[in-house]
Amino acid sequence: MSGKYKRGSALPPGSRLSKNARHAQRFTSERNWRIVGELEAFAERRGHTLLELAFSWLLRDGVVASVIAGATTTEQVEQNVRAAGWTLSPEDLAEVDRITL
Numbered sequence: 001m002s003g004k005y006k007r008g009s010a011l012p013p014g015s016r017l018s019k020n021a022r023h024a025q026r027f028t029s030e031r032n033w034r035i036v037g038e039l040e041a042f043a044e045r046r047g048h049t050l051l052e053l054a055f056s057w058l059l060r061d062g063v064v065a066s067v068i069a070g071a072t073t074t075e076q077v078e079q080n081v082r083a084a085g086w087t088l089s090p091e092d093l094a095e096v097d098r099i100t101l
Contacts, residue, residue, distance in 0.1 A: 005017065005028065007028075007033045007036075007037075011024060035099060035100055036050070038099045039053060039096070039099055039100070042092075042095060042096065042099065046086075046092070048086055049079070049083070051079055051080070051083050052082065052083040052085075052086050053086075053088075053096075054083070055067055055069075055080070055083035055084050055086070056083070056084075056086040056087065056088045057088060057093075057096060059084060060087075060088055060093065067080075067084070
């Protein structure tokens with residue numbers, strides 16, 4: 001959900017999916033592209049990014065104490081820190097469930 005993969009674009013060289021055709025076929029399905037698009041629009045309507053949505057969803061109920069996220073640039077570290085600042089409302093969570101189920 002980081003935005004690394006784009007519908008209709010070649011897989012980035014060296015990415016996990018570019019190294020494993022079976023996984024690429026599984027995860028780049030039409031259904032998954034639709035879900036990602038709807039989640040991205042959902043986050044943007046609320047002034048957030050897809051990354052922020054992912055962090056917020058992972059941290060939603062306190063069961064997850066920490067999100068382990070890789071970063072290769074200072075900008076990515078800063079994005080990860082900002083991402084933890086959005087708390088999803090019960091209505092937001094219901095909408096995410098509707099989109100993903």
